[in-house]
Amino acid sequence: MKTGGSTLTAAKVTLLALSRRRATLAILVLLPTAFYLARRGTPGQSVRSLLFGVSWAISTITYFATVEASTLRPRLSLTGWKAYRLEAGRIGGLVISGTVLATAFIVLVAADQDVRNLSGVAAALFAAVVTAVAFGEVVGRIVTKEMEGALTIFLFAGLQAVLNPFGTVAKFLPFWSSREIATYAVDGPSEGSLSNGVAHAVTTAAFCFVASAALRLLNRPSRNKLAA
Amino acid sequence: MKTETWLQKFSFELESRGLDPKRRSEVVVETAGFIDESGTEPLEQFGFPSDYAASVISALGETTNPSPPDNPTIMSANQLSKSYRSSSVLSQIDIDLREGQILALIGPNGSGKTTLLKILAGMIQPDHGTVTTSASIGYCPQIGGINPNLRPTEHLQLFGAGFGLDKDQATAEGKRLAGQLDWEITDRMTASELSGGTAQKLSLILAMLGRPDLLLLDEPYQGFDNKSAQRFWELLWTWRDNGGAAIVSSHSEDVLIRADQILELEPTS
Numbered sequence: 001m002k003t004g005g006s007t008l009t010a011a012k013v014t015l016l017a018l019s020r021r022r023a024t025l026a027i028l029v030l031l032p033t034a035f036y037l038a039r040r041g042t043p044g045q046s047v048r049s050l051l052f053g054v055s056w057a058i059s060t061i062t063y064f065a066t067v068e069a070s071t072l073r074p075r076l077s078l079t080g081w082k083a084y085r086l087e088a089g090r091i092g093g094l095v096i097s098g099t100v101l102a103t104a105f106i107v108l109v110a111a112d113q114d115v116r117n118l119s120g121v122a123a124a125l126f127a128a129v130v131t132a133v134a135f136g137e138v139v140g141r142i143v144t145k146e147m148e149g150a151l152t153i154f155l156f157a158g159l160q161a162v163l164n165p166f167g168t169v170a171k172f173l174p175f176w177s178s179r180e181i182a183t184y185a186v187d188g189p190s191e192g193s194l195s196n197g198v199a200h201a202v203t204t205a206a207f208c209f210v211a212s213a214a215l216r217l218l219n220r221p222s223r224n225k226l227a228a
Numbered sequence: 229m230k231t232e233t234w235l236q237k238f239s240f241e242l243e244s245r246g247l248d249p250k251r252r253s254e255v256v257v258e259t260a261g262f263i264d265e266s267g268t269e270p271l272e273q274f275g276f277p278s279d280y281a282a283s284v285i286s287a288l289g290e291t292t293n294p295s296p297p298d299n300p301t302i303m304s305a306n307q308l309s310k311s312y313r314s315s316s317v318l319s320q321i322d323i324d325l326r327e328g329q330i331l332a333l334i335g336p337n338g339s340g341k342t343t344l345l346k347i348l349a350g351m352i353q354p355d356h357g358t359v360t361t362s363a364s365i366g367y368c369p370q371i372g373g374i375n376p377n378l379r380p381t382e383h384l385q386l387f388g389a390g391f392g393l394d395k396d397q398a399t400a401e402g403k404r405l406a407g408q409l410d411w412e413i414t415d416r417m418t419a420s421e422l423s424g425g426t427a428q429k430l431s432l433i434l435a436m437l438g439r440p441d442l443l444l445l446d447e448p449y450q451g452f453d454n455k456s457a458q459r460f461w462e463l464l465w466t467w468r469d470n471g472g473a474a475i476v477s478s479h480s481e482d483v484l485i486r487a488d489q490i491l492e493l494e495p496t497s
Contacts, residue, residue, distance in 0.1 A: 005389040013386055017377035020418060071372045074351045078365050079390030079438060 005081040010089020011096070014065065018097055024061065031057040032105060043113045044186040047121055050105060051128045051182050055175040056157040058098045058132035059139070063149050065094060066140025083216060091133060091209075098129030120185025120194065127201035128178035134208035135174040141215040174208070177201035231263055233454075234270040234277055240458050241281030244465060244486050247288070255284055278485055299326040302442055302473045303348065308357035310343055316496040317343050321357070323491065325442070325475065328468050332484065333477040335493035341477040342370055344493065345444045348475065363441035363473070368432050370446040370477075376420035380406075380413045380430050384437065391438035398437065405433045408463045410456050425451035432460070436467070443467070443474040450479075461486050 018025070032053030039045040069090055077083060102125035109121055136153065143149040156173060163170040170176055177200035183192030235256055242252045259280075263270050274280040305323040309316070317340040325331050333341045346352045348359055349367045367373075374383060381399050388398025406413045409429050419427055428451050435443055449460045457480075464474055468488075476483060484490060 004392075005386075009386065009389050013375075013378065013382065016382065017375055020377040068375065072375055074349070075367055075369070075373050075434065076387065076390055078349065078367055078440075079387050080392070081390040 005076070005085050005089075007085045007089040007092065010086045011093040012089075014090045014093030015097065017068075018061070018065070018093070028057050028061060028101060029104075032101075033108075036105075036108070040112070043115060044183065046113065047109060047115065047124070047182050047186050048179050050109070051124055051178040052157070052161060052175065054098070054102065054105065054125060055128045055132045055160075055178060056153070058094070058101070058129055059136035059153050059157070059174075060150060061097075062094050062133045062136025063140045063153055064146065065090060066137050067144060067146060067149065070140070070144065083220065084213075087213070087216065091137060094133045094136075095129060098133060099126065102126060102129050115186050116188065117185040120181060123194070124178045124181035124185060124197070127181055127197065128175065131174050131177055131201050131204045131208075134205040134212075138208040138212045138215070141212050171200065174204050177204060231260075231270055234274075235260055235263075237277035237454075237458065238270075238281055240462065241278050241485070242284065244461060245281060245285045247285065251288070278482060282485065299328050301325065302327050302329075302363045303359065303361035305348065305359045306357050308344065308347060308354045308359070310340070310347065310352075310354050318347075318354070318493070319496045321491075321493075323348075323475075325473050325489070327441075327471050327473055329473050329489060330464060330468055330487040331473075331475045331489040331491060332487035333475060333491050333493060334479075334483060336495065339493035339495050341493055342446055345446050345475065345477060349444050361442070364438075366435035366437070366440035366443045368435035368443070368445045368448050370450070373431050374419045374427060374434070377418055379415045379418055380422075381415050383419065383430060383434055384413075387434045387437050393438065401437055402433050405436055405463070408459060409433070410459050423451075425453065425456065428452065429456070436463075439472070441472060443472065443476075445474060445476045447477055447479070457482075 032050050035053035036046050036050040039049040069086070073083065073086060076086060102122070105125060106118070106122050109115060110118055115121055135156070139149055139152055143152050157175065160170065160173045160175045160179075163173070165176065165179055177197045180192050180197035180200065181194060184194045184197060185192075238259065239252060239256050242255060243249075247255070259270075259274070263273065266273060301324055303323065303325045305321060308318055308321040308323075310318040317338075321344060323331065333344065335341055343352070345367070347354050348361075349365055350359070351367075375386075378386070381402070384398045384402035385395045388395070388401070391398075393401065403413050406429065409432070411426060411429050419430060422430065428448065432445065432448050435445065435448075443464075449457045452460060461482075464476070467474065476487060
């Protein structure tokens with residue numbers, strides 16, 4: 001077995017630890033479901049609410065996973081673990097968890113709603129998962145105190161909910177992309193743009209992951225001088 | 229304290245002071261004979277095992293520091309200082325630790341023991357000074373450092389993976405170390421469900437896994453019962469005898485007689 005750990009091992013550990021948080025998993029499912037059911041009578045709004053719930057729940061879980069990992073990371077680095085493998089494994093594990101959840105919601109929407117473009121809804125859900133993981137990750141790097149971090153995510157999610165989605169400010173928030181793709185999928189190309197939504201998702205995820213990696217490098221443990 | 233327990237501790241104390249096994253056995257048997265004849269409690273008759281062991285060693289003229297002073301330096305620190313905001317935590321700390329030595333860090337709360345260990349581990353930067361080492365390091369924090377949702381063997385496998393140990397190797401090594409700390413690892417509970425002392429044993433084992441050259445242990449046996457604390461020291465002495473080195477912070481007074489060097493820290497502001 002190679003030294004420095006493997007990304008797969010880190011991903012497995014992330015999934016294992018998350019699977020033991022039963023109450024967290026229940027809320028992870030409940031939050032988007034509640035948002036969806038609250039707007040069930042209107043197909044477009046119900047899907048957009050569902051996406052908002054998925055984004056909020058997954059970014060919060062990612063945030064706590066990132067903060068929790070920060071207590072273990074320095075010790076694992078001393079054993080020889082490569083930091084980038086730990087990070088990639090954790091992010092991969094969270095994206096897998098989110099994708100499983102998203103798949104369940106695609107089935108729910110397919111069975112419960114008559115949407116014009118189900119694959120578009122699937123794309124919106126996947127965009128929601130990836131951007132939420134990226135956003136939760138970078139918040140976890142910047143705001144290390146849990147209460148403040150949870151409130152920071154609440155702040156961004158709340159702003160995304162109340163701001164006019166066609167306004168400029170809303171487009172600078174992390175969860176705008178999935179809403180745009182969902183609008184395209186449910187209401188048609190005249191209302192939403194797939195390309196704009198995808199571009200926003202890719203930009204958001206790239207920005208957050210690069211910022212997170214940069215913060216990791218800035219705060220990495222110092223190297224002691226080597227003895228001659 | 230029961231006579232058997234007292235004698236057991238007495239024997240450990242003699243061992244820690246470097247008394248060879250044959251003479252140790254003779255002294256313990258002789259002392260047991262005295263206790264038996266007098267019919268009084270050993271604590272009443274001889275006092276604490278550590279005190280009596282020190283008296284015996286002194287009377288026998290034995291050395292109390294078994295580590296060779298000319299061993300190669302494994303870590304040195306030069307003029308380390310650290311402040312948080314405007315409050316000084318450490319000021320001009322020097323360390324010269326050699327292979328086969330145990331250094332005890334003592335001092336009141338807030339004297340900078342944890343900060344110093346983190347600097348030595350390379351986890352935080354000092355404001356001034358340098359740390360020089362080429363040693364591999366195992367670090368056991370005072371709190372945390374384990375994942376509350378993982379089971380003990382999952383921790384062993386995760387930490388072992390860093391060293392390149394496969395699952396079986398990591399588990400076997402961890403269980404061997406746990407046995408020496410009087411703990412039989414089972415996977416019925418996650419780390420959050422372990423008692424405080426047992427979680428601390430897990431954290432300590434994770435620091436020792438892969439056999440690093442140097443252990444940095446921050447209050448490693450807080451929460452241990454007496455027997456486990458004794459076992460911890462036995463394990464550390466064996467570690468030392470095999471060429472390993474350790475820096476141990478502690479509030480326990482016993483560390484003064486169990487370590488080879490003492491560094492006392494005092495609050496600097």
